[in-house]
Amino acid sequence: MVSFEPTEEQKMLIESIARYAGTDLRTASRESEESRELPKKLVGKGWELGLLQASIPESFGGFGERSAVTGVLAMEELAFGDLAGALAVMTPSLFAIPILLVGSDEQKNEYLPKVIEGVWQPYTAAIIEYAFDFDADDLRTTATLNDGEYVLNGEKAFVPFAKDAEFILIYAKCDGKTQGFIVPKSSAGLSIRDEREKLMGLNALPLYRIKLDHVMIPASRRLGGAVGHAFEPVLAAMRLASASAALGVARAAFEYSRDYAKEREAFGVKIAQKQAVAFMLAEMRTEIEAVRLLAWETAWKLDQRKEDAYTEAYLAAIGAADMAMTVTDRAVQILGGHGYIRENPVEMWMRNGRGFATFTGLAII
Amino acid sequence: MAIEFESPKPIIQTQSVLKTVAEEMMRSKSRYFDDHEHEIPWDYIEFMHTAMKAMGGGALAPREEKTEDDSTKPKRPPIGYQLLATQIEMLAWGDVGMYLTTPGGGLGAAAVQAAGSPEQRSKFLARFVDEKPTFGAMCMTEPGAGSDTSAIRARAVLHEETKEWIINGEKIFVTAGDKSFTPYEQLGRGFIVVWASIDPSAGRAGMRAFVVEQGTPGVRIVKLEHKMGIRVSDTAAISLVDARVPYENILGSPTVEKTTTGFKGAMATFDATRPLVAASGIGVARAALEFLKEKLKENGVEIHYGLPRQRLTNIEREVIDMDILLKSAWLMVVKAVWMADNKKPNALESSMCKVKAGDATTKITQKVVEILGPLGYSREFLAEKWFRDAKITDIYEGTGQINRLVVARQILGYSGSELR
Numbered sequence: 001m002v003s004f005e006p007t008e009e010q011k012m013l014i015e016s017i018a019r020y021a022g023t024d025l026r027t028a029s030r031e032s033e034e035s036r037e038l039p040k041k042l043v044g045k046g047w048e049l050g051l052l053q054a055s056i057p058e059s060f061g062g063f064g065e066r067s068a069v070t071g072v073l074a075m076e077e078l079a080f081g082d083l084a085g086a087l088a089v090m091t092p093s094l095f096a097i098p099i100l101l102v103g104s105d106e107q108k109n110e111y112l113p114k115v116i117e118g119v120w121q122p123y124t125a126a127i128i129e130y131a132f133d134f135d136a137d138d139l140r141t142t143a144t145l146n147d148g149e150y151v152l153n154g155e156k157a158f159v160p161f162a163k164d165a166e167f168i169l170i171y172a173k174c175d176g177k178t179q180g181f182i183v184p185k186s187s188a189g190l191s192i193r194d195e196r197e198k199l200m201g202l203n204a205l206p207l208y209r210i211k212l213d214h215v216m217i218p219a220s221r222r223l224g225g226a227v228g229h230a231f232e233p234v235l236a237a238m239r240l241a242s243a244s245a246a247l248g249v250a251r252a253a254f255e256y257s258r259d260y261a262k263e264r265e266a267f268g269v270k271i272a273q274k275q276a277v278a279f280m281l282a283e284m285r286t287e288i289e290a291v292r293l294l295a296w297e298t299a300w301k302l303d304q305r306k307e308d309a310y311t312e313a314y315l316a317a318i319g320a321a322d323m324a325m326t327v328t329d330r331a332v333q334i335l336g337g338h339g340y341i342r343e344n345p346v347e348m349w350m351r352n353g354r355g356f357a358t359f360t361g362l363a364i365i
Numbered sequence: 366m367a368i369e370f371e372s373p374k375p376i377i378q379t380q381s382v383l384k385t386v387a388e389e390m391m392r393s394k395s396r397y398f399d400d401h402e403h404e405i406p407w408d409y410i411e412f413m414h415t416a417m418k419a420m421g422g423g424a425l426a427p428r429e430e431k432t433e434d435d436s437t438k439p440k441r442p443p444i445g446y447q448l449l450a451t452q453i454e455m456l457a458w459g460d461v462g463m464y465l466t467t468p469g470g471g472l473g474a475a476a477v478q479a480a481g482s483p484e485q486r487s488k489f490l491a492r493f494v495d496e497k498p499t500f501g502a503m504c505m506t507e508p509g510a511g512s513d514t515s516a517i518r519a520r521a522v523l524h525e526e527t528k529e530w531i532i533n534g535e536k537i538f539v540t541a542g543d544k545s546f547t548p549y550e551q552l553g554r555g556f557i558v559v560w561a562s563i564d565p566s567a568g569r570a571g572m573r574a575f576v577v578e579q580g581t582p583g584v585r586i587v588k589l590e591h592k593m594g595i596r597v598s599d600t601a602a603i604s605l606v607d608a609r610v611p612y613e614n615i616l617g618s619p620t621v622e623k624t625t626t627g628f629k630g631a632m633a634t635f636d637a638t639r640p641l642v643a644a645s646g647i648g649v650a651r652a653a654l655e656f657l658k659e660k661l662k663e664n665g666v667e668i669h670y671g672l673p674r675q676r677l678t679n680i681e682r683e684v685i686d687m688d689i690l691l692k693s694a695w696l697m698v699v700k701a702v703w704m705a706d707n708k709k710p711n712a713l714e715s716s717m718c719k720v721k722a723g724d725a726t727t728k729i730t731q732k733v734v735e736i737l738g739p740l741g742y743s744r745e746f747l748a749e750k751w752f753r754d755a756k757i758t759d760i761y762e763g764t765g766q767i768n769r770l771v772v773a774r775q776i777l778g779y780s781g782s783e784l785r
Binding site: 001002003004005006007010069132133134135136137258261262272273275278279281282283285286289290291293294296297299300301304310311312314315318319322357 | 368373670685689704714766772773
């Protein structure tokens, strides 16, 4: 059957996320962006929503089962509040979800309970590389087997919370494929640049550059164990997360500019009463709906293990990146000069909007 | 309930059956009927009529769901509109012009369905499941009134003695007007539904629809339009001069109250039909995109799904963008019809999917011709025809602009006077 109605459970979850994202995250977002710091308490409160915990089965210390559909709904709602905050709350997923999806039983037993027990801890992952043609399927960082151990060489960029993390899931090219390696931060040869990444947006999120110089990793720490793992499910889950977050940011920009247009007067009427503005809003709403349905279908296909799910995740991510750029740009346009100044959030969302062409790998669901 | 996208079995079955029809009966004749405008595709019409009768239904129309409470059977969610949208998409993939010649009541019957009484429904709609294929049409547009239906000049005056409605007016752009109103021996007796005012001073509140039977004196097909595309589908101009219509053929109340409920009834028809028009456009776009992919493959051009954008060629980018457009536009149709099936108000979703489909369909068919170069522009292939056929999607059943207006009013909570 076809249905567009979330389950009662999902509706309740969305409501509780909406309360947190709409008030806590949103209120803190501008100051966090300017001060380049997210309050620890804020992230901790988001963690208590239990989104990752609910994706992990009881046998590994969680209380649920992963559903990509739920993930899409949750991610949109979180990012609606604030993107940097949403990515911070979900950072431990970058480490845990790949292990859940394609890790070996030993790895699941060893790491999953650790990640989700107690308070938010900065377990993280490193996939993006500092190259204009960065391709998750064709990494420059390498892993070579040498005497039963893997030797990792290369550089990683945009790694959330790397400085504070105990473990980092690092992706490298191994026998021509992208493979994950569970790397303790204390490993010899691993160095983290002191200075955080300086980006156009996402300033509240601490992102780091990592260098790997002959870092030795035992074969048992290769994701999936000695045999390795399929990378497609991991990449698809990253792409879907990125698409869902783009939906949240775009919806925030749409709603803010819609409400503004209904207040702001020009030529004796509200500017929303002018077709030039009203049509922009209509198109923004339509584009958001289009990508949302694509993301929902992708998620459902991933959950159902449909064979074209991975291709569709790719399409959803590209479509979402374009949509987020267009919608956030229109929002700034509708507010005009007021959109360009930092008193209103739409300029920040527009900077975030451009990022979705680059952000795949900063979130996973 | 849960969010899910599994096509129900009846839909998958109908898709595979109609794919054969689309290939055998439609695609193979596409070029011929494009070259021979105003010839009627009798083979297709008769085949579809027989096939639809055999399937137990009448015309392509959502079946009325049984309302009796049968608690012994598990309840299946209704899928009438979803099924219909899927069928239309597939037939339009075959040939959208020919799909428009599928026998049945069309928008005329839809108006009776939406605004008629139960007696009127049974009286006027029975013919569409009869022995012969039969057509119905809707006459709304006039030379001076397109999207602005309040500018309609056609008048209906009640004759006090005969109790007949006397209708005068000029109607244009009537899809299947010829097959509905001209007596062909192969066809059953159809009707047209004419929109006219019973009280011009009341504006939209005075607008009513009238069932005008084939053969009514005073009604004349003035001409059949020559069009850019969908040439096999007849588009009639009809004049009504003192046409006498029985009193009981008025749909809705014969008196004018100070409300626009009657007119809103007509507009509600659009909520149901816009997603179906969107579906027909998407069928054309899919045909064009599939053809492009086939040609690219033949020429050794591969589309590398999964590569970052920076590594894609221009053609790959275009194809991927078209994939996204097509998929998302279709999903918007599916959502709009799912809402219709489940009796959820869908004015917003219905107009949004029409906006999206109008854009997607024109953009995709234009791009396909562009990318194929001389092969696209040549009439040896159908790409150029799909380009011409597709454009109507963004025009009829509410232009892209009118639908943007509807969407805007919905999201802003504005009335027609607040956002003109």
